[in-house]
Amino acid sequence: MIGLAARSARAGRAPGLPLDDLTRVELVWIVKQIEHWIRFGRPAREQVLDRRRRILFFPPGSVFALVRWAANEHGTVLSRLDILRAVGRGEACQTIPTVTPGGDILLRVDGWPKVERMLQLIDAIEASDIDPAEASPDHWRHVHNRLAAGETPRAYTRQRHRAFLLRREIGA
Template identity: 80%
Template sequence: MTGLAAASARPGRAPHAPPEDLTQVELVWIEKQVEHWIRFGREVREQVLDRRRRILLFPPGATFALVRWAANEHGTVLSRLDILRAVAPGEACQTIPTVTPGGDILLRVDGWPKVERMLQHIDAIETIGIDPLEVAPDHWRHVHNRFAVCEMPRAYTMQRHRAFLLARRIGA
């Protein structure tokens, strides 16, 4: 036995627990029906299940953006973007479809107009030379709260990023 099957067969583990206590994200791609993808994030492992499905594994503390879209014969039925932090074993987390065991939700937007605005916000952060997975978690929470009340979030600037990195370095 290898891979996910071996990991979940270990004594004391839940049947579908991610190996080595990593957060697993199942991605599905059925053109124009169900499309899940990672907008940013750095997985430590990937397992291809078949030509339409794969699993990405993220270590505790890793930040990643998961985009989920689905449609039927009448049009779009789901557009969602979640920015999540992978949790450590035993850490409290929220459940998210396709994410095992779940994650710390830093941001969630629903509906294509908000998802599109959020993708543009991520693009703007990359444009100034910052990797979105290095952005301060509090910024993603700020953006989530501003989007929730239909307000524009503050831009994430290089100055804010430097302040976050300095605070993280000194343990504040």
């Protein structure tokens, strides 16, 4: 978490964008009760509210992973991982708790076994020296659909990533 805070402190405010144009993600950390954190993504700004709460601001088009976990006296009641694309002002989006105004959901998994599997897939992408925030949004949709069907998703390789970057460069 320190690395994320340091990166966002260096990033400052997104150039030329008022706060109203940024996607706002409220994070909470109450030990053994509620934990919301960003697994990957590059916020443009961070606002610390107190030692348990902070808000991250993402510019339109940026991709990030939000992990939410909650428990009560009987055990875990929520384990969820969402990979979202921050939307621009007036753009259609889905609502997600703690995300304002919402986002384009690229992937959503519920339940700790699926969340843990996704964290492993994200680790594998990072092991290939690829920033998961820069991975193709289509890959995250592919992973979502394969996991929903009980199938194994294709690996995101450096070759796939290069093809995505070239396709993005030519505007396809």
